[in-house]
Amino acid sequence: MESTAKKMAIESNATTEFAEERARKRKRHFDEDAEDDPIQDSRIRFKTEVYFYVLDIFVGQFENRFSDFKEMAKLFTVLNPKRFEHPDAEKKMLELARFYSEDISKPEEVVEEFHSFRKLYSELAMDLNSDAILPFLIANDMDRAYPNLAILHRIYKTIPISSASAERSFSRLKLIKSYLRSCMDEARLSNLTLLCVERDINIDKDRVVGRFATMKERRMAF
Structure with missing residues (x-):
């Protein structure tokens, strides 16, 4: 990033050196350490006071923006075939269906569809990921047999990762x-x-x- 900034500065006929400030002498107290002294190197001072500060803001903003999405993604982990045999799979599926009660009229039917599809998935020895289940249902005209399950997969594939x-x-x-x-x-x-x-x-x-x-x-x- 520093090399790119210097290249842009040269193209704009701007200076490529950090501005140097006059070193100020200050009296050190007996309980101060050497780390408490102000940074004299302008490049290191810019890196500490500007670059790292901006990075901290970016990290904090990313955590805040994606925290809701992480909680939402946890609800859809039950749609992953690797989680089909989890002891709480049916409970998680019911919880997911109730969360989208406006789209799923009868959440209890989702559990029945999930139980049937899980058995079919095991018998056919399929190897699919979460993103491939919905195309598989549509390609084999099985979205009519598992309508509520197909709705949940459609919701999962259309959830935006950001705002x-x-x-x-x-x-x-x-x-x-x-x-x-x-x-x-x-x-x-x-x-x-x-x-x-x-x-x-x-x-x-x-x-x-x-x-x-x-x-x-x-x-x-x-």
Whole structure:
């Protein structure tokens, strides 16, 4: 990082040396150690007072931002096939289903589906990880047999690892819903925001127009 900063300073015609300060003499008390003396080397002082300080802030911010995600991830450990035979697997599955009670109408049915799928997984001697179970269920048309289990896997695969996407969405929101668009309804605002945030995704325009044309009869043929 220091080498990169010096290179950028040279390109900007800026100085590449740390500013030296005049050494101040101070009287040392009898109970002071040598470590209590101020740092005279400007490079070491910058490293101690700025670089390490910024790193401490980064580490603290990462811990605060990801602490909630870590607690959330613990609920989904039961979806890992390596945890299927854990003594508390069914209890953890019920706890996870009750946590998402708005998506799972009957949490008790999730335990039954989990018990059945665990037996099937053992009989077929499959070797899958947590990310491969949902594609396996969909590919074999088993998501209908295990609907609640498939819902939990979908929730697990769509949980964001940070709040960056949400913050980016709010920053786009003020650009979309301006003063002239204050009367925009919620559905249109949501659709425009989705198009703006996910603008990097390639969309087949002909397919979209064809689907729009077949939604209902229209006077004009597209």
